[in-house]
Amino acid sequence: MNRRELIQSAPTAAAFAVAGDLFLESGAARAQQIDPLRGHFHPKGKAPSTHTLEVLRQAKAGLPFADTRDFEEQAKGLIASMTEMTIPADAGHVAWDMERFRFLDQQDEFDSIHPSLHRISRLNNNYGLYEVIPGIYQVRGFDLSDITFVRGKTGWIVFDPLVSAEPVRAAWALFQKHVGQGLPVSAVIYSHTHGDHWGGVRAIVEEADVRSGKIPLIAPFDFMDFTVSENVYAGNAMNRRLFYQYGLLLPAAPHGYVGQGLGQAVSAGATGLIAPNRLVTEPIEEFEVDGVRMIFQNTPNTEAPREMNTYFPDMKALWMAENVIASLHNIYTLRGAQVRDPLAWSKYIADALYRFGLEAEVMFASHHWPRWGNDRIQDVLRGQRDLYANMNNQVLHLANQGVTINQIHNVYEVPKGLQEKWYCRGYHGSPQHNARGVIQRYLGFWDCNPTTLIPLSPADSAPLYVEMMGGAAKILARGRDLHDAGKYLLATEIVNKLVEAEPQNTEAAELLADSFEQLGYQQENPGLRNSFLAAAYELRTGIPQGNAASSSSPDVIRAMSTELFLNFLGIRMDGRKAEGMRFTMNLVTPDNGEKFIVELDNATLTNIKGFQAANPDLTLTINRADLEQTMMGAKTLDAQIADGTAKAVGNVGILKRLAAIMVDFDPRFEIMPGTKARTADTGAFVETGVPDKGDPYQAVPRQSIAE
Numbered sequence: 001m002n003r004r005e006l007i008q009s010a011p012t013a014a015a016f017a018v019a020g021d022l023f024l025e026s027g028a029a030r031a032q033q034i035d036p037l038r039g040h041f042h043p044k045g046k047a048p049s050t051h052t053l054e055v056l057r058q059a060k061a062g063l064p065f066a067d068t069r070d071f072e073e074q075a076k077g078l079i080a081s082m083t084e085m086t087i088p089a090d091a092g093h094v095a096w097d098m099e100r101f102r103f104l105d106q107q108d109e110f111d112s113i114h115p116s117l118h119r120i121s122r123l124n125n126n127y128g129l130y131e132v133i134p135g136i137y138q139v140r141g142f143d144l145s146d147i148t149f150v151r152g153k154t155g156w157i158v159f160d161p162l163v164s165a166e167p168v169r170a171a172w173a174l175f176q177k178h179v180g181q182g183l184p185v186s187a188v189i190y191s192h193t194h195g196d197h198w199g200g201v202r203a204i205v206e207e208a209d210v211r212s213g214k215i216p217l218i219a220p221f222d223f224m225d226f227t228v229s230e231n232v233y234a235g236n237a238m239n240r241r242l243f244y245q246y247g248l249l250l251p252a253a254p255h256g257y258v259g260q261g262l263g264q265a266v267s268a269g270a271t272g273l274i275a276p277n278r279l280v281t282e283p284i285e286e287f288e289v290d291g292v293r294m295i296f297q298n299t300p301n302t303e304a305p306r307e308m309n310t311y312f313p314d315m316k317a318l319w320m321a322e323n324v325i326a327s328l329h330n331i332y333t334l335r336g337a338q339v340r341d342p343l344a345w346s347k348y349i350a351d352a353l354y355r356f357g358l359e360a361e362v363m364f365a366s367h368h369w370p371r372w373g374n375d376r377i378q379d380v381l382r383g384q385r386d387l388y389a390n391m392n393n394q395v396l397h398l399a400n401q402g403v404t405i406n407q408i409h410n411v412y413e414v415p416k417g418l419q420e421k422w423y424c425r426g427y428h429g430s431p432q433h434n435a436r437g438v439i440q441r442y443l444g445f446w447d448c449n450p451t452t453l454i455p456l457s458p459a460d461s462a463p464l465y466v467e468m469m470g471g472a473a474k475i476l477a478r479g480r481d482l483h484d485a486g487k488y489l490l491a492t493e494i495v496n497k498l499v500e501a502e503p504q505n506t507e508a509a510e511l512l513a514d515s516f517e518q519l520g521y522q523q524e525n526p527g528l529r530n531s532f533l534a535a536a537y538e539l540r541t542g543i544p545q546g547n548a549a550s551s552s553s554p555d556v557i558r559a560m561s562t563e564l565f566l567n568f569l570g571i572r573m574d575g576r577k578a579e580g581m582r583f584t585m586n587l588v589t590p591d592n593g594e595k596f597i598v599e600l601d602n603a604t605l606t607n608i609k610g611f612q613a614a615n616p617d618l619t620l621t622i623n624r625a626d627l628e629q630t631m632m633g634a635k636t637l638d639a640q641i642a643d644g645t646a647k648a649v650g651n652v653g654i655l656k657r658l659a660a661i662m663v664d665f666d667p668r669f670e671i672m673p674g675t676k677a678r679t680a681d682t683g684a685f686v687e688t689g690v691p692d693k694g695d696p697y698q699a700v701p702r703q704s705i706a707e
């Protein structure tokens with residue numbers, strides 16, 4: 001088992017296959033003892049309770065199902081459905097599989113899926129080529145995101161080439177078959193920095209054509225600085241958390257994974273990145289792209305650190321990137337990310353409304369489907385503007401009256417008028433976790449009660465709770481009562497204490513799993529649903545182990561600046577093993593003219609760009625292009641020095657000593673107590689940490705996480 005391979009599998013559908021295999025192994029043994037629920041993928045899975053059914057019934061009664069415009073807009077302009085339900089990856093596995101989401105269309109409702117979530121998942125089952133207006137086309141349902149083709153003077157201008165190459169190639173083939181007239185790609189535009197908007201670019205353009213300037217590749221300013229940086233420093237933790245937010249171990253099934261709100265899933269093909277050759281730097285910039293007049297609106301620090309909308313004045317067509325989709329988006333992202341700025345987001349939507357939206361006749365984006373007609377466009381833009389502004393303003397309104405991060409999700413409500421608009425429903429962000437995110441942005445994690453200021457770790461405080469509550473048996477009995485009464489949050493509150501205090505207590509783990517599962521069924525938001533169901537899965541099965549296909553992307557490593565790489569080495573270094581070590585090193589990369597001081601002192605590895613120490617222990621000179629080979633794990637630093645590619649003057653031994661205290665992060669760390677790697681038959685715990693023998697100077701991050 002190579003832990004790097006698992007890291008690499010994390011945001012891909014390959015992880016589903018891994019989970020499936022492992023599940024069958026452990027599931028078969030247990031299925032004999034427990035009568036499994038028919039149709040549930042897990043032998044310990046439970047049906048929705050009467051309480052859950054009632055929650056879903058009430059939710060349905062309050063939702064605006066009479067408004068069917070989304071279904072009309074989603075279906076409008078269909079040119080051709082995609083007939084092959086799967087798209088193979090070049091590496092031999094399946095890159096994309098829509099077959100597994102067909103069950104969503106086969107029933108009008110499921111008692112284990114929130115009716116609103118079922119609705120968006122049906123809408124996301126669109127799978128084919130669509131006309132937006134004559135000259136603008138979208139292929140939808142080939143990935144988490146949509147790919148868009150705009151007719152230029154000489155060819156097709158491509159917006160946002162998905163996550164991976166194989167779905168892009170399939171989309172291009174479908175498009176060419178019906179519309180493309182054999183014309184080539186004449187330009188590519190990345191709307192923003194997230195991986196589902198550029199990862200498949202190598203399927204449609206040659207890098208040489210971009211480098212030579214033959215094909216313009218346009219992106220917002222600072223694009224390369226932000227494509228990778230958002231996901232590097234805490235990347236391993238984010239990858240682990242994706243298993244919760246994106247439900248990576250859950251099979252697509254009525255009691256499991258039912259889509260991701262933004263789209264059905266993330267494709268698992270080959271990812272790559274080509275750097276843009278033209279950046280949009282001004283707040284508003286107008287220029288022609290292959291003869292098409294475009295007005296670009298930079299919207300930094302909204303849905304992504306760098307993002308831009310585009311208006312086509314001659315077609316009255318407005319591209320809102322991912323700033324306006326058919327959902328409330330994330331202010332806070334459950335996989336972990338810096339909290340976004342809802343006020344800035346709202347203002348950029350307002351700017352687009354008054355700059356372009358008063359005359360636009362069609363509005364489209366990189367997820368979901370277009371809106372036609374100026375009234376509809378204005379309604380959506382105004383609603384989205386107010387959604388983010390309201391969340392910002394009213395959460396702070398409440399915070400200024402003493403409502404804390406631990407209460408706000410139970411106090412703040414989206415205004416009723418917005419709740420009745422489908423495009424304001426929480427299919428990616430939820431009002432609950434976003435409201436907490438707004439407080440986090442402005443006030444941080446602390447609710448100002450000193451009890452929570454430097455609290456004990458859960459495992460340290462839980463035993464006292466268990467003792468004071470009268471022991472495991474009493475907690476289990478009361479927890480069972482609460483569970484049976486449908487008070488699932490109260491049940492999790494006390495049973496979680498027992499799980500924290502007694503991680504090996506199977507009965508406690510299973511009762512907690514049962515409560516999480518009901519809470520999962522009740523959620524409208526896929527991230528919340530997946531998180532509850534993922535925790536239930538791991539409590540029941542343990543964290544799966546296994547091999548997964550590698551999809552490492554050298555392109556993404558190349559996108560890391562040397563400074564980012566050095567910063568990340570400081571995170572990978574185990575400071576506890578660096579006590580007493582000390583060195584100063586000069587690093588020079590002549591081909592790009594950069595130089596650094598890298599210093600280890602006080603158990604801390606630091607670097608500063610643009611400086612050189614007068615008397616370093618070591619001076620290492622290596623071209624950045626060669627350093628990339630080491631960052632990618634293709635060639636060790638030792639080998640670079642040995643063959644003269646790198647020149648080392650001074651004490652080379654410090655590199656070896658530093659390498660020895662670098663840690664390869666393992667994404668299989670435990671989240672729920674007691675879930676670490678149980679063997680299927682005995683239930684015994686197994687050791688998982690097989691040391692990775694990769695190059696210690698390899699840069700682990702590989703691609704931007706889709707969103």
Ligand SMILES: [Zn+2]
Nearest residue numbers: 145196322707
């Ligand atoms: Zn996206």
